[in-house]
Amino acid sequence: MQITIHVQVLAAVFVVALIMGAVTHKTSFCAMGAVSDWVNIGDTGRMRAWVFSMAVALAGVVAQEAAGIVNLSGETFPP
Numbered sequence: 001m002q003i004t005i006h007v008q009v010l011a012a013v014f015v016v017a018l019i020m021g022a023v024t025h026k027t028s029f030c031a032m033g034a035v036s037d038w039v040n041i042g043d044t045g046r047m048r049a050w051v052f053s054m055a056v057a058l059a060g061v062v063a064q065e066a067a068g069i070v071n072l073s074g075e076t077f078p079p
Helices: 005-027 031-041 045-065
Strands: none
Touching: 005 045
């Protein structure tokens, strides 16, 4: 069986998702918990971490598109 680029990409994404899931579980990274902390006790620590992670993700996508690494002009991958 030949391993195609699609299988390689999906395997890499699975490994990254597994690592990110373990980190978020260990650090109690939770959007609902962040909102709950902010509303109920006025603590914005988890909310700031959540917003920062969204900003980093957005900046990463924009940087990759500007560098020509990815093309987000309506195409999907894998096909």
